[in-house]
Every structure is written in structure tokens, then in C-alpha cells.
Amino acid sequence: MSNGSFPPTPGRLRGALVTVAVVAVVCAAGWLAWYALRDDGGRDAGAAAEARHTPTGSAAPHTGDTGGTGHTGQTSHTGSGQADRADDSGTSGNSRKKPLKGMVVVIDPGHNPHNNEHTAEIARQVDIGNARKECDTTGTATNSGYPEASYTLDVSRRVRKLLEAQGAKVVFTQDGDRRYGPCVDERARIGNRAHADAVVSVHADGAGPGNRGFHVIAPAPVHRGKADTSKIVAPSRALADQLISRFGQATESKPANYLGGGSGLTVRDDLGGLNLSTVPKVFIECGNMRDREDAARLTDAHWREQAARGIAQGITDFLRG
Template structure:
């Protein structure tokens, strides 16, 4: 137990020195670290809580607050002082746009999200509802829109803790959308140093793992990705590397030859971007093993940390 300095002082110099050394050793043991499994911000909007979340969600972020750097979020290294503080400001002056895929309200606005918009190479639906896990009689399905918003909150908090300005394309603060062309426009208007669109896949059972979608070289109508193909690939490679390390999961076993990097030209969010941008498909919600990870709050925190580390490596590279 700690030495009580209020008791009678020792009468010999040797005993005093010994006790003083003991006190000095004990004095440094009071620091504590915040749990990595507890996000600094909870879920927002009308989304359904995931079936396997143990942490109690905090009050949802108010609309418009997503661009304000958090001042109380934990350091990215988990250390309250020293090198942790230096690392936590490593993205000062940088702007990152985080795009939570889909919207929990899209299910109630099929007419609006089915309206076609120009994606440069074609016309495509404004947005979709996204996928979900397979629900059971005792457990509701966990929607992709709920997943992406939760991970995006965690990612925002990790990035703002490092000094970045973070803009969310939405925070479930609107009834549906935004459309895919508007999502691209938000990143462009912010002059973002990097944009990451958070998603989860809906493939067949047995298809497991994550992948990062990169923009193809497109020059058609409103789309011209020539300037962002190279930087986006570097951003995607860094995120894939750190995501695998942080989560312990492997690249998808069902596409892109197992590289974890998939190039596409049919996504308006990439085609219309003028700043480096990637999509991260964190796993397959339709596979029960992947679904067990995606519904875990602890794993979602690891996924957000992997993305944050990848973004930071890219921006500081």
C-alpha cells in the first residue's frame, strides 16, 4: 500500500532514504489509459444498435459538428503524454473527409434514392440501402448503414485526436442520402487531403476478408480521375496494410486476386472525385464469421484504427 506521509517521521537517515525511494517509485503508478474498445462518440440518427455491442453509446454528434476537431478524444497511441502528444498532432492542418456509406433512413425513401444521377461514365441510382447481416428469430439484422456510421464516428475521433480536421458527408442528420455525386462534391469542396468511404460487402457465404476499392483512370463527361489515380492507390495501399495489421483479418478471398486492392470505374463517388479517395469494404456481412467481427464493438474500433493509421501514414509519407 502507498506510504502515508502523515505518520511520524523516521528517526534514522537510512530509513528515511529508503522510504523516500519507495514513495518515488509508487508515485508514477497512477496513470491510466482509456479503453480502445470504447469510442469517443456513439451511434447517431435512427440506426438500430448492433446485436453484439457491449459498450454503451454516447450522445450522437450534433449536425455540423463533424468538422470540428475533438479536444477530448484519446491520443492515437493511447499515451497521455510525451511522444503520444506529438503523434496526436501529426495531422494538424490536414483535412480528411469520412464518408459513411448509405444512410439509415434510405430504407424509407426508395423513390428519392432510386433517382438516377450522372457518374461520368453512366447514370446510376442516387444511393442504395446497403446490405446487412442475416437476422435471426432472436436477433435483428445489423445494417450496413448502422455499421458504417459507427465506424465513421470512431475513425473521426481517432483522426481529430491527431489534429486533423474531419468532415463527415452525413451524420444521419438528414432523412436520406446524400447522393453519390453529392458525396464526391463534399470531398472536392473541402479540398480534402484524403477521402475514405466506409462500407461493408454483401457477398456469398464463405467469401471473407476486406478490400479497398481504388479509382480507375476515367475521362468522360464530368469524370476525370487522371490526377487522383496515383495518390489514391498510395492511400489505398497504406490503408490495406494497416487495416490488416490492426484487425488481424486477411484481404478478400473472392476478388482482386487476394491483393485487397480492387480497381473500379463504375462508382460515382470515385469517378467524380478530384481529391484522393478510396472505398474500404471492411468485410462481408453475409458470411457468419465476418459478421461476428463486424458486429463486435472491439473489432470495429480496430478497423477504425487501421484506417486512421493508414491515412496518417499516407499523409505523413
């Protein structure tokens, strides 16, 4: 059925085809130009973003190196800016998080909670080099009955946790897991066999009321029989000095007012644990259990945590030189 139009002539058909071709070429050229501009713009934007996040003149991260020397435990760090950013995965960052890695610390919790059940055994005499002395004692207690042996174990376990967190290998002479003791000569041998970088024997004193404060006991020069402290007197004194400083700061305690001339330091030649040691070793008497003020601190768990922190920090300072 007709709609009133006429079929196209050959001339009209050619003209229409030419028009379509021209339009197609123009569109293709426009599309190509737009795509090229978009691509260049994307690359320029990416380069600009990269430039914004890359510091000028930055260098490749430096991993740094670490090393310990003898009992000082000195650690060397280089490239502080880049190394700080490597803390989560870089070698240098891990070394700083574990400053005592490779160090051995022996903690000697004074006495033993079971000593009072084995009085005959702990009364046995042992050789301490310049004399003979009882194997061990029961230790003292507060007037309310809190035993020194319980205090020393609690604080020593807290110290162990802090030191292990810094990478140290911590050895105990006893952990409440022995029938009694060990005897004072064996306590010394445990530190010697471990080739300890430092040994600290944890105690609390049993002096009269009104005598309060802490003190650290360092070995005197002893050269007799099995005892020869000549090589450990100086490093033990350095360990003592660090403990006095850090323990006082952490606990806000004052040095003992009844010995040591207020210095917090005493030197003795009658303790087998010191006489027979071949590695740096000291005793710390954290307070007087027989004094009401000191006893209130010694029986407080929060204060014991502060005491442990002071001991751990003193050991750390000594080992790091």
C-alpha cells in the first residue's frame, strides 16, 4: 500500500552514503582525541598523587645492625628515621623491642616457702669459701605473718615477666618447686653454670622497728678456698648502683636509715651466694618487714609491682651499659 513517497534515485543514495561516512569519520576522530586526553590526564593525576606522597630525596630504608659486648649489653642503632618505621617488621625495630635478647639473667628468690618444714636440712653447714655457714634459713616475716619467702617469689616472678618481655633469658634458682633451699652454695653455682650476665637475689630484711628503707648488698673482695670475687667486685658494684637508683625511683622508697650511711649500699664478705659467684651478683633487701611502714608497702600488690619494675629496670640499665 502506498504512503505517497517516491523511491530514492541513484544520485540521492550516493549523497546519503557520503554524508554518513563523513559523520562516522568525524565521530571516530573526536572519540580518539577524547580518549587520548583522558589517558594523559589520568597518568598526570597519578604522577601528581605519587609526588605528593613521596618525600623529596628519600632513600631506601636502612635496616640497621645490633650487637652486644660482654656484660654491658650495648646495642648499636643506625638510620633512626627509617629504622623507626621498620619497627613492626624490620630487624632493627625488633632489636629495639627486645634490647636484652641474648642476655641471661638469674633471679634468686630468697629462702623457700617450704624451708620451715625442713629445718634439719637447711641447718646443714656448707662451705662459703672463707667460712662455713648454714645451707639456708627460713627468712623473716611481717608482724602479721606475711613470709619473706612469699614476698621474694612474688616479686621475682614479676621481674621475670618484665625481663622476658625485653628478650632476656631468665633462670630461677627456685620457683617454690623444691622441698627446701637450694643451699647458698648451690644458688651461686646456678648463676655460674648459666654464665649469667647478672644475678640478683631478692630479699626483705628483718631488722627492728623504726629501721626502714631498702639497701643493696655487693660482694667484698674475697680470695680464700673456693671463693674468688676479684673479677666480679667491680661489675657487681655497677649493678648495685643501677639497682639503688632505679628501685628508689620506681618505689619512691628511701635508702635504709640503719646501715650503709644512707647510701643504700653495703658490702659483705659473709654471704655464700656472693662469695662463690663468678658472675656479677648482688642482693637487694627491698625493705624491713618488721617495720610497720615498710611492711605496709611490702604486703601491697601494687607496690610489689613497682618494686619489680625498679629491679628489672636496674638490671636492664646495667646490661645495656
